[in-house]
Amino acid sequence: MPSSASIPDIFRYITPRRAEVFAALADGATIAETARRLDISLNGTRSHVADLKKVTGCSSARELGRWWRQNRVAWVLWLAELADCAQFRAGNRVP
Numbered sequence: 391m392p393s394s395a396s397i398p399d400i401f402r403y404i405t406p407r408r409a410e411v412f413a414a415l416a417d418g419a420t421i422a423e424t425a426r427r428l429d430i431s432l433n434g435t436r437s438h439v440a441d442l443k444k445v446t447g448c449s450s451a452r453e454l455g456r457w458w459r460q461n462r463v464a465w466v467l468w469l470a471e472l473a474d475c476a477q478f479r480a481g482n483r484v485p
Contacts, residue, residue: 411438412458
């Protein structure tokens with residue numbers, strides 16, 4: 391179930407830790423396996439998963455993994471664009 395939020399709006403909620411959670415789920419890890427793999431508490435992992443489900447509109451951890459596989463490259467490109475814009479505004483780049 392897709393979220394009504396646009397993809398760039400969703401990307402704003404993806405912290406580096408949430409990206410790691412997404413990646414573990416995309417590799418097929420369960421929530422418990424993700425917690426162990428990332429050395430974070432099970433409750434913390436569940437919290438990340440709940441937040442990500444809410445923002446993406448996904449209904450399961452498996453669906454979050456699929457969502458990440460489909461959108462991770464776009465997220466990286468979005469981050470690169472943000473970095474380029476920030477450098478430009480700081481005067482570090484010539485247009």
